[in-house]
Amino acid sequence: MTDLYALGLGVGTQNSKGEWLEVFFPQPLLNPSADTAKAVAEVLGYAGGNQAIAIDSAKLDALASALEAAGNPEQAATVKTFQNSQRPLVAALLAEDAAPSSVPEGYLKLHLISHRLVKPHGTVLDGLFGTLPNVAWTNQGAVDLAELPERQLQARLNGELLDVDCVDKFPKMTNYVVPAGVRIAHTARVRLGAYIGEGTTVMHEGFVNFNAGTEGPGMIEGRISAGVFVGKGSDLGGGCSTMGTLSGGGNIIISVGDECLLGANAGIGIPLGDRCTVEAGLYITAGTKVAVLDDKGELVESVKARDLAGKSDLLFRRNSVNGAVECKTNKSAIALNEELHANN
Known part of the structure; x- marks a missing residue:
């Protein structure tokens, strides 16, 4: 057997x-x-x-x-x-x-x-x-870079044009598989090895790398980098960058829970739980200092963003007066304080 x-x-x-x-x-x-x-x-x-x-x-x-x-x-x-x-x-x-x-x-x-x-x-x-290998992806398929000049010349001699779409190690996914129930506005922006869940829409400026993707349904208008997996019902705003690992095969994965919203030009370096929001223009790394507020807007504790990794129902924003990164929760100060200390 x-x-x-x-x-x-x-x-x-x-x-x-x-x-x-x-x-x-x-x-x-x-x-x-x-x-x-x-x-x-x-x-x-x-x-x-x-x-x-x-x-x-x-x-x-x-x-x-x-x-x-x-x-x-x-x-x-x-x-x-x-x-x-x-x-x-x-x-x-x-x-x-x-x-x-x-x-x-x-x-x-x-x-x-x-x-x-x-x-x-x-x-x-x-x-x-x-x-x-790094390959020239053309209208005639994959071409070895060392053989590209000869192929280009031969095409011209035949009265044809060898159109080089891109030079990359990874081809676009839709030349190999089109998963059921998806919309992809610009197919060159989704690499083979991306996981596009049913109900996902990837808009024109959206990008999904290999070893990354969406569980779906959801709207992708920004960038999903290798190592990032986005949960159901999430909206990644235009230009946002959800940075996980920069190449496949590592032990780190940045997950985005269900029904999350990342505003335009926002980015994260920590996993999010469900129903989290990151305001437009805010980039959160694991070491970002965050002022945690309770549901009344009172300071609970100052922590590094990594201490909030994977937690749900959080709103990340930047204070327009002092520039501090804040995280507001619907939990009481006592309950959140106890949870934070229990995980440290």
């Missing part, structure tokens, strides 16, 4: 040296059934561990039949469509959730997030930046 953490059968792009640039997995699987894993392993000669195995076109019929026999007609149908491929095919088999060591492994994990099979920071992405 073969147990796998994840499995992906995909088609991708290689450079002239046979090195992978990107991989598209139409139906990635998280914890596939033992029968499905065994069917793929036996046909492809999988010997264990985390591997990316090239799929020989001569094995496609056998692979499709094995998947049918394993009770997985969906994957079998996908394999049958691969028979018409003029691009290289690959199977990524992950025995464990470990740092990706190849481009196919990395792309499979990004697909798992964007297909909503795992949430941000729900899979190990350590070292992903070093694993993925």
Whole structure:
């Protein structure tokens, strides 16, 4: 019996040296059934561990039949469509959730997030930046940067234009998956590996990085950086910056609870609980000194913002007279004071 953490059968792009640039997995699987894993392993000669195995076109019929026999007609149908491929095919088999060591492994994990099979920071992405190549994303697909000048010249000689949309390690998500029930006004601003929950709207200036996202429903008009996960019914105002980790795979995640509001050009460096508000233009880091007020506006205590991490029903604002950062709560001074000291 073969147990796998994840499995992906995909088609991708290689450079002239046979090195992978990107991989598209139409139906990635998280914890596939033992029968499905065994069917793929036996046909492809999988010997264990985390591997990316090239799929020989001569094995496609056998692979499709094995998947049918394993009770997985969906994957079998996908394999049958691969028979018409003029691009290289690959199977990524992950025995464990470990740092990706190849481009196919990395792309499979990004697909798992964007297909909503795992949430941000729900899979190990350590070292992903070093694993993925920097690529020119064009109207003809991914192009190796070293081969770009020749491809541009050849396109001109053919009377065509090779349009370079961007140069990046991560492609836009919608070229690989469009999750159900979402609106994305500017698709280039959502990277593959973003988790976009049903009911989420990403407006024109909104941005969602890989290993970040929204549970939905919600409105995103600002930036959701890697490591940030926004709860249901939240509104991230235009230009706001919710800064979590700057790259995937760390141990820090900035979560934003349900029904939160971050005003325009606001930002946070701490997780928020439910129903929290950060006024426009206010950026809160973990070390920001905050004057905590009770429901009557009386000072309870001065703390660092990290001491308020994850708490609900808080309003963060800046005092227009003295410039102090204040946090108002609907709790009484005594109750909040006791809670703060209990957590310190």
